Amino acid sequence: xxxxxxxxxxxxxxxxxxxxxxxxxxxxxxxxxxxxxxxxxxxxxxxxxxxxxxxxxxxxxxxxxxxxxxxxxxxxxxxxxxxxxxxxxxxxxxxxxxxxxxxxxxxxxxxxxxxxxxxxxxxxxxxxxxxxxxxxxxxxxxxxxxxxxxxxxxxxxxxxxxxxxxxxxxxxxxxxxxxxxxxxxxxxxxxxxxxxxxxxxxxxxxxxxxxxxxxxxxxxxxxxxxxxxxxxxxxxxxxxxxxxxxxxxxxxxxxxxxxxxxxxxxxxxxxxxxxxxxxxxxxxxxxxxxxxxxxxxxxxx
Numbered sequence: 001x002x003x004x005x006x007x008x009x010x011x012x013x014x015x016x017x018x019x020x021x022x023x024x025x026x027x028x029x030x031x032x033x034x035x036x037x038x039x040x041x042x043x044x045x046x047x048x049x050x051x052x053x054x055x056x057x058x059x060x061x062x063x064x065x066x067x068x069x070x071x072x073x074x075x076x077x078x079x080x081x082x083x084x085x086x087x088x089x090x091x092x093x094x095x096x097x098x099x100x101x102x103x104x105x106x107x108x109x110x111x112x113x114x115x116x117x118x119x120x121x122x123x124x125x126x127x128x129x130x131x132x133x134x135x136x137x138x139x140x141x142x143x144x145x146x147x148x149x150x151x152x153x154x155x156x157x158x159x160x161x162x163x164x165x166x167x168x169x170x171x172x173x174x175x176x177x178x179x180x181x182x183x184x185x186x187x188x189x190x191x192x193x194x195x196x197x198x199x200x201x202x203x204x205x206x207x208x209x210x211x212x213x214x215x216x217x218x219x220x221x222x223x224x225x226x227x228x229x230x231x232x233x234x235x236x237x238x239x240x241x242x243x244x245x246x247x248x249x250x251x252x253x254x255x256x257x258x259x260x261x262x263x264x265x266x267x268x269x270x271x272x273x274x275x276x277x278x279x280x281x282x283x284x285x286x287x288x289x290x291x292x293x294x295x296x297x298x299x300x301x
Contacts, residue, residue, distance in 0.1 A: 061197050062105040063235050065089040068199055068227065069283030071101050083125055087162040088148045097132045097216035098170050101203035101279065102147040106192055107231060112155035120144060123167035132166040136212035145172030145222070147202050149185045170204045171211055171218045175258040176250055181222060184248060184263040187300060191228055199227040199235075205276050208252060223249045225270050225281060227293070239285060241292035246300065247273055264299040271295060 066089050074082035074091035080100060081092040088104040120134035137144050147168050153159040162168075172181065188198055204219025211218060228244040229235065248266045250258075270281050271294040282290045 060109045061107045061231055061233065061235075063233075065103050065105055065199075067105070067235060068103075068201075068239075068285065069280065071103070071201060071279040071281055071283075073280075074100070078130075081126075083123070083167065085125075085162055087153055087159050088168070090147075090167060092126065092130070092167055093217075094130045095217075097136075097212065099147055099167060099203055101201050101277075102168060103199075103201040104148045104152065105197065105199050106152045106188070107197040108192060108195075110153055110155050110159070111151075111189065111192065114154045114157055114160050116150050116154075117157065117160045117164055119161050120164045120166065120169075121161075123165040125165075126167060132169070132212070132216060134166060136166075136216060137169075137171065140171065140211035141173075142171035142211060142218065143174050143177040144169045145177045145181070148200075149182075151185060151189060170222065171216060172222060172252055173254050173258075175255055176222065176252055179259045180261050180263045180266065181250060184224065184246075187263065188226055188228070188246075195231055196228050197231050197235075201225050201281065203277070204252070205249070205273075219252050221249050221276070222252050223247070223268075223273050223277070225273060227282075236284060239289065239293075241289055243293065244298055245270060245293045245296040246298045247296070249273060249276070267297050267299045269295055269297055 065084070070082070070089075070091075072080050072091050074080045076082075078094040079096075081094070083090050083092055088102050090102040091100040092098070093100050122128075122131035122133050134144065144166070146163055147170060148163050150160055150163045153163050188200070192198055202222070202224035204217075204222050206220030208218040208220045210216060224247070226244075226246040227239065228246070229238060232238055247268050247270045248263060249268045249272070250263075250266045273279070274281055274294065282293055285293070
């Protein structure tokens, strides 16, 4: 039987403290520990030092999925491996069987009419020994929860299929994945359709057990930080202390209240997410702007 979270009745602040002082600090130590690159030669992922992310098309305002920084200084470590695609960048944790974080940009050029592909697949950019397969979630009681949502990449079949690699998945309860988490995703897309663009980073925090025979760690909390600004160019120069930032931390639990609740109930700050995860957000921005953005609590309208 899969291990279910013993923290399902705890509030978000309590879960945040647990994640901050137990699970996530352990992850941070692992991420900071240098590890040897994988020994496979035939299937070894490309080095992060060799860029494999093409320049966005003229129709896109994307100035780089990591424009606001590499939150964990991901590189070659097995607990903090940088993987980049045109659709997103992520830090992969081999032992946890999923991403530490995923970062991506979305504007209207990414929102088209391509139907959801549902073609879940192992990530071919990772060695076979690192890969999680769609069947690893079978019988676990958890959804294969997208970090970068499928709905943010509907301009082409290739873009949508890229969101279904298992490296972009975290185990989420159905109550979370299909309701308040999806509601926030829809809200952000609505803002984009109204003439904005978004830089987003999201992931999981804490350890609520494992599935797939220990290969995949279930997060206690799923978090997301969204930077929203009017569509334009020169984004680093345009982001300032008044820029909108939405930060949430949602408990990954079986709770019917998540089915009818409001995503705004889980508003927090980017600073608190940093405390819980050990990540460094907005690192490419001036220190004064970083400080202002990390303290924002924005529940939308």
